Amino acid sequence: MINRLPDPDFWRNKKVLVTGHSGFKGGWLTIWLDKLEAIVSGISLEAQTRPNLFTEANISEICESKFVDITNLEVLKNEIHNIQPEIIIHMAAQSLVRKSYEEPINTFNVNVLGSLNILEAVRECSSVKTVVMVTTDKVYQNNEDGRSYKEDDPLGGHDPYSASKAASEIVIESYRKSFFSKENISISSARAGNVIGGGDWSDDRLIPDAVKSWKANKTLEIRSPHSVRPWQHVLEPLNGYLILAEDTFYNSKLAGAYNFGPSKNDETTVKDLIEQAQVAYEKGEIEYLESKSPLHEANLLSLNAEKATSNLNFYPRWRLEETIHKTISWYKNFALGHHPISLCLLDIENFETTNG
Numbered sequence: 099m100i101n102r103l104p105d106p107d108f109w110r111n112k113k114v115l116v117t118g119h120s121g122f123k124g125g126w127l128t129i130w131l132d133k134l135e136a137i138v139s140g141i142s143l144e145a146q147t148r149p150n151l152f153t154e155a156n157i158s159e160i161c162e163s164k165f166v167d168i169t170n171l172e173v174l175k176n177e178i179h180n181i182q183p184e185i186i187i188h189m190a191a192q193s194l195v196r197k198s199y200e201e202p203i204n205t206f207n208v209n210v211l212g213s214l215n216i217l218e219a220v221r222e223c224s225s226v227k228t229v230v231m232v233t234t235d236k237v238y239q240n241n242e243d244g245r246s247y248k249e250d251d252p253l254g255g256h257d258p259y260s261a262s263k264a265a266s267e268i269v270i271e272s273y274r275k276s277f278f279s280k281e282n283i284s285i286s287s288a289r290a291g292n293v294i295g296g297g298d299w300s301d302d303r304l305i306p307d308a309v310k311s312w313k314a315n316k317t318l319e320i321r322s323p324h325s326v327r328p329w330q331h332v333l334e335p336l337n338g339y340l341i342l343a344e345d346t347f348y349n350s351k352l353a354g355a356y357n358f359g360p361s362k363n364d365e366t367t368v369k370d371l372i373e374q375a376q377v378a379y380e381k382g383e384i385e386y387l388e389s390k391s392p393l394h395e396a397n398l399l400s401l402n403a404e405k406a407t408s409n410l411n412f413y414p415r416w417r418l419e420e421t422i423h424k425t426i427s428w429y430k431n432f433a434l435g436h437h438p439i440s441l442c443l444l445d446i447e448n449f450e451t452t453n454g
Contacts, residue, residue, distance in 0.1 A: 296428020
């Protein structure tokens, strides 16, 4: 088994644009790219939570950072033209399911129009060779029938977030076929499972909610303990995005949609995940509630990542137990005063030296 990692020789001095670099996944990706000695630029809105990884880790010091609304096409075009990136990894999004019910128009604007604007800007920027458009595992028409969804399964989406990401996949495919198929520009989409890791302080996410509650000696309330998700450490899909960008940079025939998820054995329930996190945290109470929310959320979601394995030699590196341990350790060490960027770099180094 070839357990791949990004090639430092490839990334050294590559001009890379990360959209959404002020977010949780975008922050981790920017730190990793800087470690790989890429020339990193970031475009995003200002960080939405307090605290946040972008500010705490001083990410603006390791990249050229601009706060830009990606729904503003002309401003976005100008910024991308000024940066002249070779590779774009588009992660800027409204990524919360429950928030999408509260702000459906904003969710569709950011996730669909924003993706459209990125692709339109790429048409006018000759420096770009590869684009990885990050969507989600929730783009599939989920019948909750126990199957692991493959890239050619029907797209759908009940909630506004899922639907907006499925719609952006259609936009991506249209642009790939209509404008980029003969231009030797690779356009891919990446669909990843539920990620956890240190430095996420988003609202309405399982581990951040747990850490906030337990740190304050409050009981964590769980509304859907039996929901099953493809949990993985944030570094797993980021590894996939980077090797996808590498391989499609020179071979546009590999471009397309890719799932990045854990092994089937690491798909587990909310209850199992949070109880393992409770053990790792060494304190904290949990109360399981009967969900009375009228908002629909899928109970079962599973991904098939065989295409990434076959085409890219992508394999998960950390099992769920290690993922949970690394995540909780990050938050505990942060609370003890360790610098966030040092904690991220330590996890990246451990990830890189793990034998798969």
